[in-house]
Amino acid sequence: MKLLFYPHPILKxxxxxxxxxxxxxxxxxxxxxxxxxQNKGIGLxxxxxxxxxxxVVINLTGEKKNDLILVNPRIISAEGEEIxxxxxxxxxxxxxKIARAKKVCVQFTDxxxxxxxxxxxxxxxxxxxxxxxxxxxxxxxxxxxxxxKQAFRTKLKQLEKKYTE
Ligand SMILES: [Zn+2]
Numbered sequence: 001m002k003l004l005f006y007p008h009p010i011l012k013x014x015x016x017x018x019x020x021x022x023x024x025x026x027x028x029x030x031x032x033x034x035x036x037x038q039n040k041g042i043g044l045x046x047x048x049x050x051x052x053x054x055x056v057v058i059n060l061t062g063e064k065k066n067d068l069i070l071v072n073p074r075i076i077s078a079e080g081e082e083i084x085x086x087x088x089x090x091x092x093x094x095x096x097k098i099a100r101a102k103k104v105c106v107q108f109t110d111x112x113x114x115x116x117x118x119x120x121x122x123x124x125x126x127x128x129x130x131x132x133x134x135x136x137x138x139x140x141x142x143x144x145x146x147x148x149k150q151a152f153r154t155k156l157k158q159l160e161k162k163y164t165e
Contacts, residue, residue, distance in 0.1 A: 006139065015047050029111060096140075105119050
């Protein structure tokens with residue numbers, strides 16, 4: 001498993017639900033947490049590492065005890081709005097201001113197969129929304145303002161060129 005970059009086609013494919021949490025799910029989650037930590041990210045979705053299923057890992061601090069693993073996450077409610085600078089491990093060197101809900105309620109399955117509901121606010125809410133977007137094949141650049149998108153055209157072209165090489 002390795003980190004995939006834009007414009008890898010798997011990033012534009014909707015991830016499939018995980019029918020059952022198994023040993024494989026736990027193995028994938030552990031590998032994803034490691035890749036995320038190595039790349040100093042705060043969130044990673046399955047399709048970003050070539051695993052086209054609905055699993056995301058999040059860790060805002062880099063401390064092991066703050067590892068979060070969400071299987072089949074679903075945002076069931078959202079409120080407020082906050083505009084913040086945001087980046088993505090699959091888009092090195094690109095960050096832009098993106099509006100997200102300030103608070104979300106997310107339903108997910110944990111690695112023990114238990115269904116849970118949790119509330120997230122601020123940066124955690126942003127990370128959850130960004131990662132669930134990945135599972136739905138929505139890339140953060142599609143949420144940039146047209147002006148910002150224009151500003152990143154050259155960098156995106158560079159990534160596209162690097163990918164074809
Ligand atoms: Zn991302």
